[in-house]
Amino acid sequence: MRLQGVVRYHRARDTEEALSLLAGYEGRGALLAGGVDVARSPRRDVEGLIDIAGAGLSHVKLTERGGLLLGATVTLTELVESRVAAQYCGGVLVETLSLFSAAPLRNMATLGGAVVSAHPWADVPTLLVALGAELRWTDGMERKGSLEGVYAGAFRELFRNAVLTEVRLPPCDGGFAFYKLRRSAADVAMLNAACGLGVAQGRIAWARIALGATPTRGRRLPWLEELVQGEVPGAELWEEVAAQVRAKLDTGDDRRATGEWRRKAAGPLVARALAQAVERAR
Amino acid sequence: MKIQLELNGDPHYVDIEPGESLLSLVRRLGAWSVRSGCDVGDCGSCTVLLNGRPVRSCITFAAKAQGGSVTTVEALGTPQALHPLQEAFLEAGAVQCGYCTPGMVLVAYDLLTRVDDPSADHVLRAIAGNLCRCTGYRKIVEAVRLAARRKAEGRWR
Structure with a gap:
């Protein structure tokens, strides 16, 4: 301590x-x-x-349209074991959180803590950014904003004087998948990727692609989303995705991996997540 | 500040420092099986069950135990009457220096509470957050699976 x-x-x-x-x-x-x-x-x-664990912020609710409302103090174990959370978006939230560290940490760690701490290697920000999460918080006034927008600002300062109350996930009308590369089951990610897409008439109608632990915090890759939109999903496209990521991704070194390794590994990781997302979207 | 908790079934009403860790508290109360290791929640040697769930006591505030129950291996068995899980650790040779053993036993106990017949992979995932300084993981996995068989035979408490 x-x-x-x-x-x-x-x-x-x-x-x-x-x-x-x-x-x-x-x-x-x-x-x-x-x-x-x-x-x-x-x-x-x-x-x-x-x-604030007793402040009444531990709810897990599905909305009528299929979105998910998550209280900030719900623990990761509560989410992993939640039948309601398991119904959301093919279970991608539960699947991702079950890969988070080890049970003794999931039993204490909360969703809000993961969002506010926003460690560069963390899985939760990468997934929530890809899913299009919205935050609710109060600093005396009730406020809301997209997670992406909050992370783009001085969010650490913001949450020194505000209470995060809820994470809202929008209705999920496509398929999402999450992958991470790590050394052992309890390790933090050396890279993580969350990808979602919708398929219409055999082509990718929309895509949301986020990559984290690069070694910076998970963020979307709009140029890659544009690249795959309108394309026919398949091995040829995944090869192109891997090549483009390798050519364009900005990565760096940390004690877990080199930037060069990340650049090589990120493409196949994203391609794998996209391929699984397609299976789930169909 | 004062908190009320049960440690291994015994009620306590104790003074704690506001920033004190649960690790410090349970050791003050005599549960010396709980080991201080990394002190940042990475190694698992300080694992205890808080309200029946394993947590890292070095990064859990003692105040979080207010009104709750804490279980350590002292509650599972005694040297004279080991718990079947502890017996399995001995029989499988899963104890070397012993520093990680109490934490390993508690995460294994939690696993066997939830899963009747865990595979080796399942056990490895359950103990993945607990570091064995002697690297004797194979024997630990064997011990947990041996204990699972004993449990299936009704040899459990």
Whole structure:
């Protein structure tokens, strides 16, 4: 446990109380639900911990149109074991989360924590960006925005003064697949890819392709989405995808893999995810 | 601050530091089987069951145990009356230096609570987050599968 200067631990009953407590610490407070990332945080200035696990944000609901509403404090295990979440988009959410680390971490880690921490190697941001997730949060006012838009801004600053309340996933009318490359079952990704597409009259009608751990956080590849749109899915297209990714992808080194390895591995990874997404879309 | 919890079936009402880890608390309360390893939740030697589920106690705030139950291997068996899972670890030679063993036993116990007849691959996935410094994974997998057979024979508690 790295946090040394904590003087109080609060259990907030709702978001209003959490925000009030947070404001009282003037930047020296931290929200937690599972606490996994807070406990490992390098922050030295935290004096107050504000636990929002009991703030009523752990729902998992399907909407009438087939979207999914996920409370920010639902744990990854709760999602993996949720029959409701399993119904969403061919089970891609449950499938992805079951690949996340090991059960002891999934039992504590929350969806909101994964979204807010947004580690570069994390699987959750890559998948949620591909799915087109929308966030709801409150900083005293109820606010909403696309996950992509939030990540494009100063989101770490934003969530120092706001409570993430809900992740909304839109209705899924195509097929999605998620793949990751890692050394062992509990390892974090050396690369991860989430791809979704719709097929109409034998051609790709739309595509959403996100790649993460490159080594930066998962983000979409609009140029690749444009490339595959309107094309006939199949081995020839996947070869072209792999070649284009290798030629154009901007990658870097970290302690897990070199940028050169990532550039070579990313193409086949994306192609594999797209091929599976096609199977699921049909 | 004070919290109330059950540790291995015994009720406790204890003072904790607000930023204290569950690892620190259970060891203060005498559950010394719970080992401090990496201290960042990576190695699994500090695994305990919190409300029946394995968690990494080094990165779990002690305050999270408020009103809950914590189980360590001290509750499974004693040196005089080992749990069948612990016996299987001994019989399979799955204990070398022993540092990872309590954590391994608890994740295996959790697996066998949910899965009756796990494959070797299933066991490997379940213990993937627990590091054996001696790298004796094969024997550990054999031990868990031996314990599963014992459980199927009704030798369990």
